[in-house]
Amino acid sequence: MTDVVAGIDLGTTDTKAVLTRPDGEQVAFARRPTSWTTTTDGRLETTGAALAADVLRTLEAAVAAAAEDVRVTGIGIAGLAESGVVLDERGRETSPVIAWFDERGQAELTAQGPAFVAEFPRRTGLPLGAQWSLPKLLWMRANGVLIDHASRWLNMPEFVAYALTGERVSEPSLASRTGLLDQATGQLWPEALDRIGAGPGFLPETRTAGEVAGRVTEGAFAGAAVTVAGHDHPVAAIGAGATGPEDLFNSCGTAEVLLRSVPRILTDDERATLVGLGIDAGRHVLPGHGVLIGGMRSGLVMRRILALVGADDPARRDALDRRWRPDAAVGDAVAVLPAGPHDNDVTLRLRDGAGPDQLWAATLAHLGEQTAALLAAVNSVVGPHRTAVAAGGWTRMASVRQAKAAVIPRLRISALEQPGARGAAMFAACAAYDVPFDKVTRHFLDTADATERTTDDRST
Structure with missing residues (x-):
């Protein structure tokens, strides 16, 4: 039985899973389509449960593809930002997961008034637009989704971690894509919370990439340490070196x-x-x-x-x-x-x-x-x-x-084909073995060096 860590990249089109040894050597890879539903008016959405099931199926496929028996000791989850789900006081989904590129919420965001609109980029570091979580939340509230002081918001990699472990955490790179964060302080922006009717606990406790969010509670991966690796783009940057x-x-x-x-x-x-x-x-x-x-x-x-x-x-x-x-x-x-x-x-x-x-x-x-x-x-x-x-x-x-x-x-x-999933695996190794990020980085990048070529000598 070989111990491996798993890196998940929950993407808009496909969900990818890579299994590596703790030193970064790749053991298996799998990908599966990500589940979305087209509404009667042509909009794209899904549920947190559907995306969590996508991750599990992809992870199971990677294990099946391995040429040896493996035991998953750590799972790092990276993926798409902006899309997420509202949970009620009992932790149940109460909203759809709206695709990040869906235009719902643009009108509601603009309607917040000139002072708010002018302050939005300065506070959040994001241009005014429908891509972020805040406009989606404004649309949800206007269309009957209950948001109050007991509600919580999880971005999709965070929800998958919650589905696996029962623990709710917020990862900073994902939080900064919501439009709810005051980038100057790293705390929630009170003005944005007021606009959606949420309380100061709307985002759960912060856990950074590589920190253990919890452990898988049941199934084939029970006991594996889970970490939310974060937004797919910076995680891919880490994976590529x-x-x-x-x-x-x-x-x-x-x-x-x-x-x-x-x-x-x-x-x-x-x-x-x-x-x-x-x-x-x-x-x-x-x-x-x-x-x-x-x-x-x-x-x-x-x-x-x-x-x-x-x-x-x-x-x-x-x-x-x-x-x-x-x-x-x-x-x-x-x-x-x-x-x-x-x-x-x-x-x-x-x-x-x-x-x-x-x-x-x-x-x-x-x-x-x-x-x-x-x-x-x-x-x-x-x-x-x-x-x-x-x-x-x-x-x-x-x-x-x-x-x-x-x-x-x-x-x-970089010749790496899946830097996002590999970066998530790096953080999974940190969580599973309580190893500093710098040490994990050295192991993984040394392994990657064998397959990478420079701009000048890489062939077509």
Whole structure:
């Protein structure tokens, strides 16, 4: 029987589970679709119980995939933020789990008045919008969900921990995505609580990533230590090796994220400035650290461009990738018009001489400009990063890797395919064996070094 720890990444599309030995060697991996229901009016929601069942099924599949008998001693749970559930005084679910990208609550948030709307970014480090938990809670209250001083709120990784252990905890990086936290103090923002009718205990006791939230009470994993690892993006940064106090992480998926660690809590003015520049400023999974997150839709744009030029199958994509050159001249044959960081569309202008190679080169140049602009915005407030690491499916393309290296100084490419689940496993090891984070980091990163290559020598 081999002792392993499990890292869970509860994602919007899929839930992933990785099993590793305590030293970081991977033993098994599994993924399963995440459960959502489309309402009669086309909205996406689910229940906490359904998502907890997704996690258990995925974890069971990972155990079944292991080539040896394993015993899970620790479980770290990372995942999507903003979506969560209201519990009553008996700990029962009383609200739906609304998808983080659902627009419910936008009108209710705006209706809180100009003073509240103006103060929101400065207090929370978040731009005004429907993504966060607060607008969802405002919508719930307006639509009959009871929220009072006995109510509690759990983000989804926290609810899964509660379902496994019976213990309710709040993890800081998830709490900072709710719109309920005063980032200056790390405490709940009284003004926001008043707007939803909640009391000062609406978020449970704080437990940081790596601290034991509780132990599994029954079933095949009974006795395993459970920790809430936190928001998927900073947990993925940890898993990829961006563990330093001033490290930069570039997650290269459909929704690209540029994430920067800061070894202090920002001032109100710094938060307001960053939000105005399109960057969220919250709490990292590392205690005492802030995290800055800027988002783009780069992966979505690249996928659409590849489809447009007939290169959405692997062979044609690889041929296009090989033909790309960093000094490729585009001239005025193609123009990619600027888009906002959260836009799902780009506008192209094509002239004579525009072919697939020119279009791909112009796309990478455009996305490089967006990345450079976000990086410059971050640097203008907190200074340059120390080291940088990128991970994600798009880094398999040499053209993407080289284009990124041209705009992100000191960039290393991680070959890890599931940094979020691996980061959660790192925190699971801390909880299961009461081992300091620094020691776990050394073991896991030493193991990862065998599979990683630098930007210059990684093959296609």
